[in-house]
Amino acid sequence: MFSPLIKELMESLRCLPGVGPKSAQKMALYLLERDSQGADRLANALRDALDKVGRCATCRTLTEDTECSICLDQARDGTRLCIVETPADVIAMENAGSFDGRYFVLLGHLSPIDGIGPEELGLDRLENLVRNTDVEEVIIATNSTIEGEATSHYISELLKPLNIELSRLAQGVPMGGELEYVDGNTLALALKGRKKL
DSSP states (O other): OOOHHHHHHHHHHTTSTTOOHHHHHHHHHHHHHTOHHHHHHHHHHHHHHHHHOEEOTTTOOEESSSSOHHHHOTTSEEEEEEEESSHHHHHHHHHHTOOOEEEEEOSSOOBGGGTBOTTTTTHHHHHHHHHTSOOOEEEEOOOSSHHHHHHHHHHHHHHGGGOOEEEEOOOSSOTTOOGGGSOHHHHHHHHHTOOOO
């Protein structure tokens, strides 16, 4: 029904998360029929980003410079380092507005089945960063999944000999959450991580 180029555009759009065949078809037809300037701008922006965006030499987040703006910011607290799984996690932490330290992006989590071990996560670089800078506290902010927990445990064991403060993001009942709707694992974590008043 569609020409080879239109089919290829639809298939290409399906690489985006949450985009199925119908959504891809709708986007492709919209760009071709109603917004060719937008499609051209999108194509140019995507090409520029692919050509110019790489990894920060220090924290490994996405940037078009050698170092990202967070690593270059002298006002940030260099004694606190937050370890996250992805650049999207850095954005989430920054949007929360309550962390003024620096980051290290793992670019995933430990997953031996997928061939992702300590080397792929840059844990040797992380250890060197902590060892050779003024870091006093490492906050491990990996996801609350089995892989995230395993990664957190591995990192804490790796960094324990360095005599720094290690902490893990608190987990539990979300703000505004009602106990009757919270799953059992989340409640158990909230109870385990309770604070004295």
